[in-house]
Amino acid sequence: MLDLVFIFIFVHGCTSRPTENLGDIAITAEDPTQIRYEALRRLLKVFGIDDPPHSIHHIKQPPQYMIDLYNTIADADGVTKDPNLLEGNTVRSFFDKVHSDQLYFLFNLSTVTKNEKILTAELHLFKLKPRPTDYFNFRRHHFCQISVHLVLDKNKMHLPQGRKLLSSKLVPIYSPGWEVFSITQAVRIWNDDSNNQGILVTVRNLGGGPTDVNSIHFASGKDHHESKQPMLVLFTDDETRGAVSFSNQPDNNQLSIPNEPYISASNRTRMARAVQEDGHMPCQRHPLYVDFEEIGWSGWIISPRGYNAYHCKGLCPFPLGENMRPTNHATVQSIINALKLTQGVNSPCCVPDKLFSINLLYFDDDENVVLKQYDDMVAGSCGCH
Template sequence: MEAPFEVLHNGKLLYYACLGRPSLAHLEAGDSDDKRAEALKRLLQVFGMEDPPQSPHRIKEPPQYMVDLYNTVAGDDGVTKDPDLLEGNTVRSFLDKIHSDQFHFLFILSSVAKNERVLTAELHLFKLRARVADGALLRRQHFCQVSVYQVLDKENLDSSDGKKLLSVRLLAVHGSGWEVFAITQAVRDWTEEESSNQGLLVTVRGLGGSPLDPSAVQFASGRDHHESKKPMLVLFTDDGRRGMMLPTNTFLDSSLQNPTFPEHLGSTSNRTRTPRSVDPQLPCQRHQLSVDFEEIGWSGWIISPRGYNAYHCRGSCPFPLGENMRPTNHATVQSIINALKLSQDVSGPCCVPDKLFSINLLYFDDDENVVLKQYDDMVAGSCGCH
């Protein structure tokens, strides 16, 4: 039995099973637009999508928070640095697109899938520098109390029935920067019943609830400020796809933290280096398999990475299997049965990945929100005879 392996051919990921592998010449002869479309459809399914998101109508900069989060959990190639850093496997960011004022916010969450379990939700507000004409007021007021409410009835906000308190924090009146408020319960309500989403209300008062000059504390609004300071909702979820196959909670060793990439992913010279046949004398080992998102037409909506090295396993599993082949007990027994020809129906073990790692994608969804998603079992970390 020959080992399964994968090849990136003309922008398509082609998978070959241990039995009945067709020749590349046959694939090239039968290559067609329908086959390409089917291959890309299957690849989208791997990434949990039915259709590729539409590219942004104009060049947009992703929120810096999402870029920083991606760089924290993933290397330049998208490979996960530590699987425990990210809560769940999906992080979604929503900008205030209805241009609310600085104290009322509404985020449209229609892109959240029904199967996603909401773990944590945060409201990110950019606090502007105070602009109070009365300097004495600033000297008297060093802190303020900021409260965030879930709006239950926007026509009855002055009543306790019209809003529900979600978060309260003390903030320094002086200074500026991003402030984060927990609003998890409200978002859970909204994802369960979309019509219940009437937005958020933010109030600012002095210590002890005393009135405060409205100009003393202001937040950037979706109406009047640059996108880099617009209010943002950040949602951490899990879509239930984690750990579906081999475990991925093992740290990459130093040789895998920065896998070697070809200088130009997907270039013609790179593709021609891919061997078209397996030398049966070569032992089971790991080889490069470069996936180029630009070549397959996905660079318009994927922000990072440009591509990644999936690696693939290729080589023979000859009898007797040594420890360097990382064989399972089952593979050892199968190898013995095959070598002794005790059964005509038993072939030798296959060279396959025995350790897989996850990658992360940072991309725009159909609503031009930025999503960070982690996908398990995408990189062959090591190979063995199974």
């Protein structure tokens, strides 16, 4: 069975049952195909995905901006470096669908779910270096004013009544590179497809007069490499935070090796006897690698290729030392169990007491690239609870 069943380990703790009821279907050990199906379905639910995107090998390269953003907030395993670096928990990138030469852009936002709160929306345009023949037009100016408008009526978008100004800034004429404009107001208005009539960009010289649109060149999806295509970047939050987040910021040392609790000299003989008796070690963290290729998701997940979720396993024997990170309740339960004061009271469970978030960078069904952060996905350390 795939390691992905770790999710059930987290849910059901240290107890085990011969059968589990997953959804409305009773799963038995004699039905491995159904177990795999239900496990994958549950794992998709954890990642907030109803159906996996088509698992194909994408010819398109993900935008460099999205790759850089992922590398900024996540380590090699996708674990969040600092929870304060990302606004919200989802970043989506959309390519222009029009490929117009008239600085008119249209983005299909149908993959944005209704429960996502729009935080910030940015229009990214790559301004090309002027051609030698264009330098004559700018001999008196080194800057131009670029304005971004919400289109209210496509038939009148070049008239004042057919558009609404969103943002404007001065841009150096001779320097190529990315220019970013805020269009959050526009995306919030596009609460359904009928309101989405696109974005228009206009260019003026410093005297206020219109500049020849052919003199200022932006990369388009039609004529330039996809790495320079016009792009909308959308920051949202679907407000699906983890129910129990013991910690949001990992300790780099903890992420590299399992935590091994210190055992005092007075307890070593007792622990050695316990290990001899049933072959178990004291409560500690063990590796649990989730391989997206083995699961069958490598066709649409860009990064990471897999991650170490870790799991907790081991004894929580009486008496519980501080090295076991016990809760007060676990300490009392351990005492009651040791004294046999109440029948049916087990020893405390070895479970995660610190959880970290991970990030996925992936393609959706429309070939858009999505960066999403998921809480409580990595056991940072273990304790007796």
